[in-house]
Amino acid sequence: MEKNVRRLILLFSLILVVVPMVVFPNRLGLGLGGGSAVNLLYEMIFYGIVLFLFRRETTLAALVVGIALTLVYRLALGAVFGLALVAMYDLGLSIALSLGMTKYMPAILLHVACAPFVLRPVYLGLAARLAPGRRERAVRQTVYPTIVEDVEMKVSTAPIRETASATTRPEPAFPGTPGDENVFDRAVGYLGESSAVRLALLVDQDGLPLARFIRGKEDVDAWAPLAAMMLSGNRELLGRVDSKDNPDRVDIGTGSLRLLVRRIDRVILMVAAEPNVDETIHIRIAQAADMIRKYMSERYSPAVFARVEGRYVSNS
Numbered sequence: 001m002e003k004n005v006r007r008l009i010l011l012f013s014l015i016l017v018v019v020p021m022v023v024f025p026n027r028l029g030l031g032l033g034g035g036s037a038v039n040l041l042y043e044m045i046f047y048g049i050v051l052f053l054f055r056r057e058t059t060l061a062a063l064v065v066g067i068a069l070t071l072v073y074r075l076a077l078g079a080v081f082g083l084a085l086v087a088m089y090d091l092g093l094s095i096a097l098s099l100g101m102t103k104y105m106p107a108i109l110l111h112v113a114c115a116p117f118v119l120r121p122v123y124l125g126l127a128a129r130l131a132p133g134r135r136e137r138a139v140r141q142t143v144y145p146t147i148v149e150d151v152e153m154k155v156s157t158a159p160i161r162e163t164a165s166a167t168t169r170p171e172p173a174f175p176g177t178p179g180d181e182n183v184f185d186r187a188v189g190y191l192g193e194s195s196a197v198r199l200a201l202l203v204d205q206d207g208l209p210l211a212r213f214i215r216g217k218e219d220v221d222a223w224a225p226l227a228a229m230m231l232s233g234n235r236e237l238l239g240r241v242d243s244k245d246n247p248d249r250v251d252i253g254t255g256s257l258r259l260l261v262r263r264i265d266r267v268i269l270m271v272a273a274e275p276n277v278d279e280t281i282h283i284r285i286a287q288a289a290d291m292i293r294k295y296m297s298e299r300y301s302p303a304v305f306a307r308v309e310g311r312y313v314s315n316s
Helices: 003-023 037-054 060-089 093-103 105-118 120-130 143-154 158-167 183-192 220-238 281-299 302-315
Strands: 197-204 209-214 249-253 258-264 267-273
Touching: 003 060, 003 105, 003 120, 037 060, 037 105, 037 120, 060 093, 060 105, 060 120, 093 105, 105 120, 120 183, 183 197, 183 209, 183 267, 183 281, 197 220, 197 281, 209 220, 220 249, 220 258, 220 267, 258 281, 267 281
Parallel strands: none
Antiparallel strands: 197 209, 197 267, 249 258, 258 267
16 A cells, blocks of 8 residues: 555544544434444445445455455444543543444444545555456457467568568557456556556567556557667666676656566566655566466466577577
8 A cells, every 4th residue: 555545544534533523422313323233234235335336347355355344444443433532531441432333323424434435545456456367358368479470470571570560469458448357457557556657558579568557648659669678778788797687677767757667578567657656666566567477377388489489599
């Protein structure tokens, strides 16, 4: 969880504790609750509806975990409110905790209504990590093998290369579109959950975009070739002192931009972010890279790439 998200949750939580203190012990005509199992069931149903509306393509597992997390958070708010009652009104601890968590309805209703909205960024991040990678369109299922075939065609004749470029490079759909979510899309979409990320791109070694996340008006066609160029440029520089070095990551910072490039097996991940991006971006990149690496190892045999590279070397 990013630092600014933690701060916002802490701020809203403080407000949710303070506001009921203003009207306590006035019950506003609501009476005292009984903490029954039926009320708890209604509360969880409400959480489930709200969380589902936040992310309609969520899984049942993510929804259940989100409901449980929201319920625990609401009870924690009630416990803190109860402790505040002990300090302000000199109530007994057990009575105050009972009021805050199950009985004092003005506070409980406020906490129940606001809890899922306060935890919304936490739930969305959790749902993205728990989302399955099975729902893919057939054309996206064949994108990576198509790239391999395209490489094979490039090492033969120029006319064939032109045909491959025109016919085997479909434009990837924007990530996050319902019904078109695969692991590549979810990996860059997970990076895009950080508000400081302006662009996240996954490209092949020729700069062909495989998945993208765009915030604003960034030009993908301008950014995509830079990923491979940055790695190859640094490889040439390092070659002056050690010809065996092959950089797999580049991190560049300027006054207006933070650019991070990572090589992940046969693809390259590039992230363009605000210069003040939190250092947890490295954790997000590592998690996205693990998703991509695992997906590729499960779906694409290394022998395919070895065959392509063998042909390329023999023809060159």
